[in-house]
Amino acid sequence: MDRARVSRRPGGDGRRDSWVAYGLMAPSIGLVALVMAYPVAWEVWVSFTAFSVRDEGRAFVGLANYRAMLADALFWRALAITVVYFALTTAAKLALGLGMALLLARPSRLRAVVFLAAFLPWAYPGGVTVVAWYWMLNPPLITSYSLLAGNLKHAVDGAFGAGAWAFASVALFNVWRGGSFTAVFLLAGLNAIPTELFDYAALETRNGWQRLRHVTVPLLRPFLALAVFLSFTTAFADLANVWLLTGGRIVFPVIGTYAYWLGIRNGQFAEAAAWSLSLVPLLALALLVLFRWFDRPAEQAG
Amino acid sequence: MSGRGRRRHALLLGVVALYSLFPIYFITVQSLKTPEEDVFGSPLWVARPTFENYTELFERGEAQVRGYAILPKVPFVVWLANSAVVLAASVVLTLACAVPAAYALGRLRPAGWRWWRRGLFATYIVPQTILFIPMYQVVLALGLDDSPAALVVIYSTMALPFCIWLLSAYYGNLPREIEESALVEGATRFGAFRRIMLPMSRNVLVAAGLFTLGTVGQDFMFASVFLLDRYKQTVAAGLGVMDVSLEELVAVAGVNLAAIPIVILCALFARGYVRGLTAAMIEGA
Numbered sequence: 063m064d065r066a067r068v069s070r071r072p073g074g075d076g077r078r079d080s081w082v083a084y085g086l087m088a089p090s091i092g093l094v095a096l097v098m099a100y101p102v103a104w105e106v107w108v109s110f111t112a113f114s115v116r117d118e119g120r121a122f123v124g125l126a127n128y129r130a131m132l133a134d135a136l137f138w139r140a141l142a143i144t145v146v147y148f149a150l151t152t153a154a155k156l157a158l159g160l161g162m163a164l165l166l167a168r169p170s171r172l173r174a175v176v177f178l179a180a181f182l183p184w185a186y187p188g189g190v191t192v193v194a195w196y197w198m199l200n201p202p203l204i205t206s207y208s209l210l211a212g213n214l215k216h217a218v219d220g221a222f223g224a225g226a227w228a229f230a231s232v233a234l235f236n237v238w239r240g241g242s243f244t245a246v247f248l249l250a251g252l253n254a255i256p257t258e259l260f261d262y263a264a265l266e267t268r269n270g271w272q273r274l275r276h277v278t279v280p281l282l283r284p285f286l287a288l289a290v291f292l293s294f295t296t297a298f299a300d301l302a303n304v305w306l307l308t309g310g311r312i313v314f315p316v317i318g319t320y321a322y323w324l325g326i327r328n329g330q331f332a333e334a335a336a337w338s339l340s341l342v343p344l345l346a347l348a349l350l351v352l353f354r355w356f357d358r359p360a361e362q363a364g
Numbered sequence: 365m366s367g368r369g370r371r372r373h374a375l376l377l378g379v380v381a382l383y384s385l386f387p388i389y390f391i392t393v394q395s396l397k398t399p400e401e402d403v404f405g406s407p408l409w410v411a412r413p414t415f416e417n418y419t420e421l422f423e424r425g426e427a428q429v430r431g432y433a434i435l436p437k438v439p440f441v442v443w444l445a446n447s448a449v450v451l452a453a454s455v456v457l458t459l460a461c462a463v464p465a466a467y468a469l470g471r472l473r474p475a476g477w478r479w480w481r482r483g484l485f486a487t488y489i490v491p492q493t494i495l496f497i498p499m500y501q502v503v504l505a506l507g508l509d510d511s512p513a514a515l516v517v518i519y520s521t522m523a524l525p526f527c528i529w530l531l532s533a534y535y536g537n538l539p540r541e542i543e544e545s546a547l548v549e550g551a552t553r554f555g556a557f558r559r560i561m562l563p564m565s566r567n568v569l570v571a572a573g574l575f576t577l578g579t580v581g582q583d584f585m586f587a588s589v590f591l592l593d594r595y596k597q598t599v600a601a602g603l604g605v606m607d608v609s610l611e612e613l614v615a616v617a618g619v620n621l622a623a624i625p626i627v628i629l630c631a632l633f634a635r636g637y638v639r640g641l642t643a644a645m646i647e648g649a
Binding site for chain 1: 370381405407457465467484486491581603627634
């Protein structure tokens with residue numbers, strides 16, 4: 063922290079530097095603006111209109127779409143499912159990731175090999191792996207394991223209602239892939255903690271749990287915060303996976319899939335825009351918390 | 365560590381490996397089966413492995429003549445090549461944009477730099493759900509419809525904010541004496557950056573590059589929406605729309621085949637990835 067403060071450049075010839083800096087940032091900002099600016103503006107604008115395949119007029123209707131959405135019981139159900147989905151998968155990813163990171167941080171002859179194995183679920187290209195998961199968990203053909211998968215599906219659906227298995231399979235895929243990312247990310251965090259701190263903590267605390275709670279987790283906080291945030295954004299944008307893994311038959315819609323269904327299947331673009339924007343306040347809040355934890359006050363002093 | 369503790373640790377590491385690899389093992393087993401064994405065999409192992417499903421990806425059905433090339437009916441080879449080009453171009457474009465921006469944000473720190481950095485990162489909260497509808501208009505306006513270049517541009521924006529965040533944290537935390545000693549010796553600012561700071565940030569560049577690869581490799585949506593011509597599709601788009609209900613084994617074989625190059629890349633760079641993340645975050649910036 064202190065080093066960051068010391069290494070800050072003194073004033074210098076600020077004006078010229080500023081122009082150089084903006085010039086260097088221009089490609090990135092230009093690219094993001096080129097790809098995102100118009101689509102985001104479009105989405106916001108459309109959410110205030112009556113735009114749909116049946117009504118191309120795009121009459122301005124103000125907040126009507128939002129009001130209708132908030133009055134819709136389906137919205138609250140989808141929101142609840144989204145939150146549950148996020149909470150469950152994130153908790154699982156953090157627990158698994160932290161466990162794996164702690165195991166991998168300890169020296170062992172097996173470490174290098176196991177580290178690669180733990181890295182693979184994330185590295186395996188997700189856009190295609192999801193196809194394989196679909197085949198595993200919902201085999202639509204008669205295969206050697208379809209009886210097993212079918213029994214599982216009926217057991218889970220019987221206990222939690224139709225579609226629960228499909229929902230669980232999406233969550234499982236998310237946890238398998240995201241847990242691997244979290245593990246590697248937290249391992250990098252553990253490596254950043256000086257070993258003397260752990261030695262000191264071993265003297266000061268009574269057992270492993272205390273050490274984890276009072277030393278490891280607080281020190282990893284910025285890494286945990288970033289992992290949670292990245293998981294947050296994927297949980298809400300986890301659309302293609304839900305779509306593919308359930309073959310489009312969505313019984314437990316998260317906000318994203320319902321918005322997609324409204325927009326693409328029903329052609330209700332205005333409602334779809336309102337639905338997908340409904341998560342922005344939540345995400346913005348998460349981002350503010352993240353900046354508080356992650357963008358250290360030491361930097362803000364300057 | 366005591367002997368018992370060490371054995372327990374090794375055992376737990378074994379569990380981690382098993383958990384991580386089981387799904388990959390499972391699909392690999394299925395992909396090596398004949399159709400008969402797929403129905404009557406055991407799901408967990410394969411009695412008579414065959415590479416039929418893999419070879420079928422390369423040579424199947426009536427071939428089509430296109431220009432000078434003879435292409436099989438499912439142009440898997442073309443998909444693989446397209447994926448490789450798109451992924452490589454995305455990584456290059458992302459890093460080419462991220463490195464100068466990160467240097468500016470981490471070193472030059474123009475007025476409001478923190479808000480630029482945060483603002484770029486905040487693009488992650490934009491909901492992607494139906495964003496591809498207006499994005500298609502942008503793609504059309506740029507004249508990139510049905511071109512892999514559209515994907516490259518979009519993918520780079522998806523990975524860019526995190527890469528800039530990471531790299532600028534690293535450049536910001538480097539002691540400034542490193543840069544200044546080079547300046548004193550008469551190097552230009554650019555020279556000092558290219559010869560000293562850029563090589564020092566090698567691992568962070570690896571981390572940013574692999575992150576881009578992982579983010580981009582996850583996409584299926586944009587690929588299948590923006591690439592309609594089957595000879596321009598990537599593996600993700602192609603396998604997603606392939607009539608998988610009839611060709612399960614071939615599709616699964618395709619997944620594995622597409623993963624091989626990525627797995628090799630990761631095996632080579634995984635260590636650098638972790639070192640890079642650590643190096644960038646060590647100051648918690």
